Each structure stands twice: as structure tokens, then as C-alpha cells.
Amino acid sequence: MTEALEKETFSFQTEVGQLLEIVAGSLYSNREVFLRELVSNASDACDKLRYATLTDAHLAPTQDFAITLEIAAKPKALSISDNGIGMNHADLLETLGTIAKSGTGAFIDALKADEKDNVGLIGQFGVGFYAAFMVASKVDVLTRKAGESEAWLWSSDGKGAFTIEPAERDTSGTTVTLHLKKDAKEFAEEARIRHIIKTYSEHIGFPVKLGDETLNAAEALWTRPAKDITKEQYTEFYRHTSHAFDEPWHVMHNKVEGILNHTSLLFVPTVQPFDLFEPERKSHVKLYVNRVYISETTKDLIPAHLRFLRGVVDSQDLSLNVSREMLQTDPQLARIKTSITKKVLSELKKKATKAPEEYAAFWGNFGAVLKEGLVEDTALRDRILEVCRFASTGAGGLTSLTEYVSRMKTGQDAIYYIAGEDAAKLAKSPHLEGFKAKGVEVLLLSDHVDEFWLQHITEHDAKPFKSITRGAADLDQIDDDEKQEDTPKAEEADLSMLIAAIKAELGEAVKDVRSSKRLTDSPVCLIADDGDMDVNLERLLKRHGQLEHGMPRVLELNPSHALIAKLADRTKSDADSTDALLKDAAHLLLDQARIVEGEVPPDPTEFARRLGIVMTRAFAV
Ligand SMILES: Nc1ncnc2c1ncn2[C@@H]1O[C@H](COP(=O)(O)OP(=O)(O)OP(=O)(O)O)[C@@H](O)[C@H]1O
Numbered sequence: 378m379t380e381a382l383e384k385e386t387f388s389f390q391t392e393v394g395q396l397l398e399i400v401a402g403s404l405y406s407n408r409e410v411f412l413r414e415l416v417s418n419a420s421d422a423c424d425k426l427r428y429a430t431l432t433d434a435h436l437a438p439t440q441d442f443a444i445t446l447e448i449a450a451k452p453k454a455l456s457i458s459d460n461g462i463g464m465n466h467a468d469l470l471e472t473l474g475t476i477a478k479s480g481t482g483a484f485i486d487a488l489k490a491d492e493k494d495n496v497g498l499i500g501q502f503g504v505g506f507y508a509a510f511m512v513a514s515k516v517d518v519l520t521r522k523a524g525e526s527e528a529w530l531w532s533s534d535g536k537g538a539f540t541i542e543p544a545e546r547d548t549s550g551t552t553v554t555l556h557l558k559k560d561a562k563e564f565a566e567e568a569r570i571r572h573i574i575k576t577y578s579e580h581i582g583f584p585v586k587l588g589d590e591t592l593n594a595a596e597a598l599w600t601r602p603a604k605d606i607t608k609e610q611y612t613e614f615y616r617h618t619s620h621a622f623d624e625p626w627h628v629m630h631n632k633v634e635g636i637l638n639h640t641s642l643l644f645v646p647t648v649q650p651f652d653l654f655e656p657e658r659k660s661h662v663k664l665y666v667n668r669v670y671i672s673e674t675t676k677d678l679i680p681a682h683l684r685f686l687r688g689v690v691d692s693q694d695l696s697l698n699v700s701r702e703m704l705q706t707d708p709q710l711a712r713i714k715t716s717i718t719k720k721v722l723s724e725l726k727k728k729a730t731k732a733p734e735e736y737a738a739f740w741g742n743f744g745a746v747l748k749e750g751l752v753e754d755t756a757l758r759d760r761i762l763e764v765c766r767f768a769s770t771g772a773g774g775l776t777s778l779t780e781y782v783s784r785m786k787t788g789q790d791a792i793y794y795i796a797g798e799d800a801a802k803l804a805k806s807p808h809l810e811g812f813k814a815k816g817v818e819v820l821l822l823s824d825h826v827d828e829f830w831l832q833h834i835t836e837h838d839a840k841p842f843k844s845i846t847r848g849a850a851d852l853d854q855i856d857d858d859e860k861q862e863d864t865p866k867a868e869e870a871d872l873s874m875l876i877a878a879i880k881a882e883l884g885e886a887v888k889d890v891r892s893s894k895r896l897t898d899s900p901v902c903l904i905a906d907d908g909d910m911d912v913n914l915e916r917l918l919k920r921h922g923q924l925e926h927g928m929p930r931v932l933e934l935n936p937s938h939a940l941i942a943k944l945a946d947r948t949k950s951d952a953d954s955t956d957a958l959l960k961d962a963a964h965l966l967l968d969q970a971r972i973v974e975g976e977v978p979p980d981p982t983e984f985a986r987r988l989g990i991v992m993t994r995a996f997a998v
Pocket residue numbers: 414418419422459461462463464472473502503504505506507551619620
């Protein structure tokens with residue numbers, strides 16, 4: 378028997394402690410949202426119990442599901458009760474002392490880094506239950522889990538610790554009592570509470586009561602015809618179901634009738650949810666069967682690459698007895714999933730065409746997620762590619778592949794791209810010089826996922842994708858925008874001698890040394906040889922420990938650069954293999970190319986020594 382008869386004291390998980398300090402201390406302009414958070418939790422608890430009664434009818438509460446508010450005048454307090462699933466001792470320990478939410482660490486770091494925007498950040502994260510401490514100096518949670526006989530009282534002043542002790546409760550469910558802070562007494566006024574519920578909780582599926590009065594419509598919003606629903610009502614519902622604070626960027630409310638009836642009310646958020654890039658890649662759309670909540674976070678309903686969606690899907694045609702485990706193999710659900718995915722993609726396509734600027738904001742938030750679908754959803758790959766947008770060296774803003782192809786030059790037979798970590802840095806890469814000079818557009822791919830979909834999709838519209846940091850850049854066959862001025866170049870023969878000398882000096886540090894066609898301003902750059910792994914992919918794999926050593930790269934020299942021309946000249950006139958300055962220059966050129974790529978020279982001391990020598994020579998004149 379694990380029952381504890383005494384009052385026990387526990388410390389909050391460190392992150393909760395930090396969070397509570399901020400929550401309690403912040404002058405939150407919008408702090409009435411605490412009530413929405415607690416009503417949401419109560420509604421979730423009712424949803425969960427209703428689901429549990431499907432398999433165990435004994436668990437059903439004696440009264441209809443409802444959320445009941447009570448106000449105490451002296452001392453001022455507000456309580457929120459539900460006859461939902463309730464919590465036992467283990468649940469309390471697990472949920473009301475810790476934050477199980479993924480992304481918490483990153484969130485706390487962001488809070489620490491940006492003290493000014495605490496409030497905005499808290500809004501994005503959604504503090505859930507802990508929002509109670511914005512208005513309460515002490516919070517009591519009296520709860521009894523459905524199917525169990527013991528009740529528990531959880532209590533805390535939000536200052537580092539909480540207590541749990543055995544208690545009495547006649548029925549299962551939870552009552553959260555807020556002992557209001559001095560400056561939060563307004564939340565013990567009926568009119569204020571009535572207004573808050575109307576504003577924030579009008580359309581949740583359960584009645585919220587104050588005395589005999591029901592304060593909300595208590596009708597699942599998605600069951601109403603879209604034409605009767607206002608923008609504000611959608612926003613309220615979005616915030617409620619997803620514990621969000623932003624406006625939805627886009628609302629999709631669809632009723633599909635026919636072989637497989639289902640209604641979906643889906644939202645694309647305006648801001649990135651915190652757990653977007655967590656490894657679990659959880660979906661947050663709630664599945665209902667005929668208005669009975671079944672589950673959230675199921676990949677069987679929403680593919681991982683649409684995990685930014687929030688909202689609900691309700692179908693009359695799924696079996697109510699479907700267990701969460703059985704969802705995985707339910708063919709009906711698989712069909713709903715495909716239908717929703719197609720619908721979302723077609724809505725995104727419309728947005729991308731009609732409102733490209735708005736779409737750019739969406740793309741900035743969720744493009745990297747959506748592109749995961751290029752790898753995972755082979756059936757809808759083309760449709761996903763259609764709504765993909767890319768930064769490029771072209772006409773500013775983002776471009777689609779179709780637009781890119783329409784701008785390709787005569788003689789250009791590939792879709793050129795450069796991949797790296799940061800689009801702004803990529804835009805300055807020396808590899809682009811020759812392409813810019815010719816007016817050939819290059820896509821700037823800066824999401825990790827880009828390297829992976831490019832392994833699967835090798836061409837678009839019969840044009841192959843080609844990395845400009847790998848293999849030869851054959852720009853000669855592409856028509857020039859305008860005739861290039863002929864810049865003086867190192868003589869072919871001299872250049873060959875220089876190349877041979879540098880190759881000999883650098884040895885195995887490089888795979889080869891070649892004359893470059895892609896450089897116009899920079900003296901050198903590094904590329905991956907044809908058939909070798911592209912530079913950025915190699916870097917990513919190394920960082921994730923999936924690759925120990927990279928391949929040596931090819932060092933390209935710009936024959937039109939004054940430095941290279943001088944060096945070539947020097948090799949000719951002084952073809953002495955013991956020329957120390959030339960040797961230093963060879964290493965410096967390689968290190969320079971590495972630095973431009975954001976890498977550190979492997980031997981910084983040697984690099985500094987050589988640079989010192991060369992600079993001394995330069996100033997000695
Ligand atoms: N009224 C309640 N009845 C039963 N369980 C509850 C209740 N309130 C909170 N809980 C439990 O505590 C957990 C934590 O609640 P909290 O509001 O902090 O986060 P959440 O609801 O899981 O996340 P979010 O608020 O971001 O959706 C809930 O997931 C639930 O398990």
C-alpha cells in the first residue's frame with residue numbers, strides 16, 4: 378500500500394520553481410487568462426473521463442459533466458470544480474510539480490535571455506495550471522481519481538514547495554481553489570467572472586456554471602455551420618483548445634460528407650509553438666468520435682510534418698470503441714488522415730498564391746517542418762513541393778520551384794542551390810560569385826531538412842538539383858546577361874605550375890587543386906568533388922556524431938584574382954620548390970577557404986605564424 382497518511386512536502390522541479398517566480402512576479406497585462414487555463418484543464422479532465430467510461434461504464438459520474446465555479450467572499454477565493462477524471466497521489470506528483478512539456482529547457486533559457494519579453498514568451502509557451510499563481514497567493518487542489526476511493530489535497534503557495542495530504546471528496550473530479558492575492562480581488566466578482574468565461578470559454582463542450590446559471594454556450598463550436606461562426610469565436614476556440622495566446626494565422630473548418638464523414642476545425646498558429654522541433658514531433662490535434670474526445674497527439678491522424686496544426690477532428694464514422702492503441706491500424710482513420718492532409722496542402726497552396734507575403738510569414742515559422750513531408754510522404758511529395766518556398770539569389774523574397782524554373786537562363790540545365798546553416802551567410806558565399814556574375818539564380822537552403830529531402834528528390838520538372846559546392850561549375854554553356862569584361866588572368870601554363878606546387882605542398886589535406894570557374898572576386902574556395910558528400914551534409918553528419926572524418930576537399934583557385942596571378946607569376950620566375958613564402962601562401966589559402974566556410978583552421982597557431990610571416994614581408998617593402 379502506497380497511501381501516505383501524513384502530509385508530505387515536496388520541492389518543485391527546478392524549472393517549475395523558475396517558471397513560478399516569473400509567473401507570480403510578472404505584471405501580466407492579460408492575467409484573467411488564468412481562468413481559461415483552469416477551465417481548459419477541467420474540460421480536458423471531463424473529456425478524459427468520458428473516454429474512460431467507454432470501456433468502463435462504472436466510472437461514469439452521477440451527474441452530467443460540468444465545470445462549476447464558486448466564489449467565496451471572505452477571504453476572497455475562487456474555485457473551479459469538475460467531475461472529470463481526477464488525479465491520484467502519483468498523478469499529482471507527476472503533473473503538478475513538474476513540467477512534462479517538451480521544449481521547457483529551451484523556454485526557460487529564452488526567458489532568462491530576454492527579461493523584457495517575459496510576458497510574450499510566457500504567452501507562447503502556455504503555462505497551463507501554473508497560471509493560477511498569477512492571481513493566487515495559495516492554490517489548493519482537492520481531487521479524487523475516477524474509480525479510486527482516496528482523495529488528496531495538493532497545496533502550495535508557489536514558493537518552491539508543495540504539500541500532498543489525504544483528504545475527503547464525495548465524488549471523483551477536481552476542485553482547484555485560488556486564494557486570491559490582494560491585487561486580484563476582482564476575480565471574486567460575479568460580473569467579472571461571467572465576462573471572462575463569455576470571452577474565453579464560450580465554446581468549450583461542457584457547461585461552465587456559476588450557481589444555477591450556465592455562463593457559456595457549451596456547444597462544440599465545430600458542429601456549427603462555418604457561416605454562423607465569427608472570427609472572434611474561432612480565435613477564442615483556438616486559444617482554448619491549444620492553450621495558445623496568439624491569433625490563428627489561418628482557420629480551416631471543413632465538413633466532409635460521403636463515405637467517411639468527418640468535420641475538422643484546424644488552425645495554423647501565428648507563432649511557433651515551443652515543442653515544434655522536439656524529437657517527439659508530437660501532433661496536437663484532438664480526435665473526437667461523435668463529440669466524444671478520444672485522444673490528442675496521435676500521428677495516425679495528422680502527419681508529423683503538419684504538427685504545427687492545432688484544433689479538432691470529429692468523425693461519426695469511427696468506432697466509439699476504438700482504443701487509442703487500435704488507432705494505428707484503423708483504415709478509416711488512415712483515410713481521414715489523407716483527406717485532411719490533402720485539404721491542408723490545398724489551402725496552403727491557395728494562401729501561397731493569393732497572399733505571398735502572409736505566406737512568407739507562415740513559411741518562416743513552419744516551412745522547415747513541412748519539408749519533412751518531402752522525405753516521409755512519398756504519395757503527396759509533389760503537392761508538398763508545390764507549396765515549398767525558397768530563399769534565393771534571385772528577385773528578392775521567396776521563390777517557388779516553378780518560378781525558379783521559369784527564370785532559368787538559356788543553356789542552364791540544373792536547379793542550382795547552396796546549402797548551409799544560415800541564409801544570410803550563404804548569400805555571401807564565394808561559391809556564388811560566378812553564378813551572380815552570369816545572373817544565374819541559386820537557391821539558398823538553410824534548413825537541416827534540406828539535405829535530407831535532396832537525397833530523395835533529385836530533380837524537378839526534369840531539371841536536376843545541383844549543389845554549387847560540389848563538382849565542377851560549368852558556367853560556360855550558360856548565356857551571359859551582359860558580356861563580361863575580360864579580366865587579366867594568370868597564364869594557363871603558369872597556373873598549372875602553381876597548382877602543382879600547391880598540391881605538392883598541401884598533400885593529403887586536399888583532394889585536388891583546380892582552377893575555378895565559379896569565383897570572380899575571392900581568390901579561393903573549397904568544394905566537394907563530384908561523387909563525394911556535399912560540404913554541408915558532411916558538416917551536419919559530423920556534428921551529430923554520424924560521421925567521424927570528412928573527405929578531403931578540392932581547393933579551387935581563381936585565375937583572375939590578383940593574388941593568384943601574382944603567385945602564378947612567382948612560381949614561373951622562381952620555380953624553386955623550396956620557396957618558403959609560396960609554401961606558407963599555399964597553407965594560408967587553404968585556411969582562408971576554410972574560414973570563409975565558418976570553419977576554424979585545424980592548426981590556428983601555424984595559421985597565425987604564417988600570416989605573421991607574410992604580413993611582415995608585405996610591410997617590409
Ligand atoms: N482539473 C484537472 N483534472 C485532472 N487533471 C488535471 C486538472 N488540471 C490539471 N491536470 C493535470 O495536470 C497536467 C498539467 O496541467 P497544465 O495545465 O499545467 O498542462 P497541460 O494542460 O498538460 O498543458 P497545456 O496547458 O500546455 O495544454 C494536465 O496535463 C493534467 O494531467
